[in-house]
Amino acid sequence: MSMNRTSATNVTGSTGGTGGATERLVVIGGDAAGMSAASQARRMRGPDELEIVAFERGHFTSYSACGIPYWVGGDVSGPDRLIARSPREHRERGIDLRMRTEVTEIDVAGARVRSRDLESGAEAWTSYDKLVIATGARPVRPDLPGMDAPGVHGVQTLDDGQALLDTLAARRGRRAVVVGAGYIGVEMAEALINRGYEVTVVNRGTEPMATLDPDMGRLVRRAMSGLGITMVDDATVTGIVTGADGVRAVATQDAEYPADVVVLGIGVRPETTLARAAGLPLGDHGGLLTDLAMRVRGHENIWAGGDCVEVLDLVSGSERHIALGTHANKHGQVIGSNVGGGYATFPGVVGTAVSKVCDLEIARTGLREKDARRAGLQFETVTIESTSRAGYYPNAALMTVKMLAERRTGRLLGVQIVGREGAAKRVDIAAVALTARMTVEQMTALDLGYAPPFSPVWDPILVAARKAVTAVRRSAT
Incomplete structure (x- = not known):
């Protein structure tokens, strides 16, 4: 079996999945769901039975995104503390992990994926017998003036966290505006307070933490105000005011709030751009739809898990998108067990x-x-x-x-x-x-x-x- 990259005109081929020959599992995404699936599949099937190729476009694998606010705030010393397993450790366990390599296309009919090396620009097709999609979620970035300006940060990956810290180190000013007051917004506001910033939170709702009822969110607002955080509720952001060096302020329909750095805490959406282009089934929230075994509906050899899928709410009976590492790791275990020849299911969540x-x-x-x-x-x-x-x-x-x-x-x-x-x-x-x-x-x-x-x-x-x-x-x- 080949473990080498090929040119864009060639295909890294599989030896097939019949007659006891080696099968190839391709995994898109190197964080919780993807690498949990790869690791569990490797435990169940050796390299002679299952070749595993994983693609990750970032610099890190198997990390705790939930820990990023505590890294930014200084409670955690550095990104290494948030990494459960490094690329080297995955490779030592028999996984062909290709870092800084982005999958740009899924060819369902041809059972192959196109990838691009982000350092060299080289492209290649890699065939698969089984495919796992674990592309995660992306921070919501409204289509408003200035949202792509230097100094405006979403926080979803360790690369995002490092980029924010680089901005904090480079800027002289100490004014931060957090847009959104959900979990990420609230945690990032505290992190920036801990770093000595003057923090304003601009919130579209009447109270922070829209995952709570407003009467309970009111208790959170009191605590945030007690920390010295300026709360601006019931406000709609209309754009980012920029200057020659990047962000200057966050504009709402009523006022402007000076900022040397802006953090987006509006929430995340499933990163299903590849899946949508490939014609795979998506739900009302934009996430991939799977069965109880985490297999993509209607596709026998494709699985999906983590922040890119929708899950069953066991209380309401509806499909929801919930981006949490706890779910992603469980999805990966279920997928890896099924890919590896076992049987496991993920019945749903109650939204904890x-x-x-x-x-x-x-x-x-x-x-x-x-x-x-x-x-x-x-x-x-x-x-x-x-x-x-x-x-x-x-x-x-x-x-x-x-x-x-x-x-x-x-x-x-x-x-x-x-x-x-x-x-x-x-x-x-x-x-x-x-x-x-x-x-x-x-x-x-x-x-x-x-x-x-x-x-x-x-x-x-x-x-x-x-x-x-x-x-x-x-x-x-």
């Missing part, structure tokens, strides 16, 4: 996510109020305040828990938590309950651990569940 602003912990799982309405569900909401530990124990911290339950059935629909130490990971109790389709009444009987340093006698999740039971019963009368 956690974050923080300084010492404020933020968590959610399941549906928000507007999600439940969109799904046509009738529901009750309750909100409680409790403490992370027994009230008499030192350093007990307040937390707010909001819970949604379906009317009549009492089925848990969603939980949001905002509080200090010990708040965020309590959402995992709710995530398990959602996955098991538990009712709030069933939740009140959960045998959770108790000791004064860890929780009150009635854990805050159970307090909310008890209140939700009352609300559901009241609605039935």
Whole structure:
């Protein structure tokens, strides 16, 4: 089998997948989903059975994109700390990993991909017996004046993080504007505060963290303001004001906010440009559609995983796009097992996510109020305040828990938590309950651990569940 690049006029051929001959797996994307799939497939099948060729256009593989804000903010010393496995380590495990090489075309009918070496410009076709698409997501960059100016940064890859740090090192000014107040926007705002910047967050919504209901987002805004972050809510960005040296300000419909650097925290979209051009099936959110085995629908030998796919929401029953490393790694394991001759499935998600602003912990799982309405569900909401530990124990911290339950059935629909130490990971109790389709009444009987340093006698999740039971019963009368 050939492990060499070829010219654009040649094809790196496979020896075929029949009669015990070596098959070729081609993987597009060298981060969580792609390299997890490649590694798992390699564990199951040796080099004599399965040749694995992986393409990555960046400088890094198998890294934690979720850790980028902490690297930028100085909590993590450098990009090496975020890398789980280097290109050299992958190659030592029998994977032909081609860095700084971008796949530019998928030829489904011909079972091959075209790639371009970003250093030399050389192009080549590589055939495959099995294909994994793990192209990730790209930061949303609105088509507005100045969005491509020097000093405007999206943050999705380690290369993006390094580019932002290079800008911070080169600029003399200390004014930063973050556009968007989702998870990335909030985390990057804190990172820039930690680096000594004057930070303004321009948010299109009425409150930050649109993944929460507005009443819970309001608690996040208070914490951000307490850090010295200037919050501009209900604002629409109209463009970036630029000068000879790049960005000067962020313009909205009402004002301009001076900036020496701009970070885009508007969110991400599935990177499915190649898939769309190849005619592969995409969902309403632009992500690839797969079956439970993560196989692209209608294509026997093509799989997809990570931030470029849509997943089933187990609570609402609809397809969603959720860009999280936890999902991507699970997708890769499922794909690698199936490519390697085993069998595995990815049933779906309940939408669990956690974050923080300084010492404020933020968590959610399941549906928000507007999600439940969109799904046509009738529901009750309750909100409680409790403490992370027994009230008499030192350093007990307040937390707010909001819970949604379906009317009549009492089925848990969603939980949001905002509080200090010990708040965020309590959402995992709710995530398990959602996955098991538990009712709030069933939740009140959960045998959770108790000791004064860890929780009150009635854990805050159970307090909310008890209140939700009352609300559901009241609605039935």
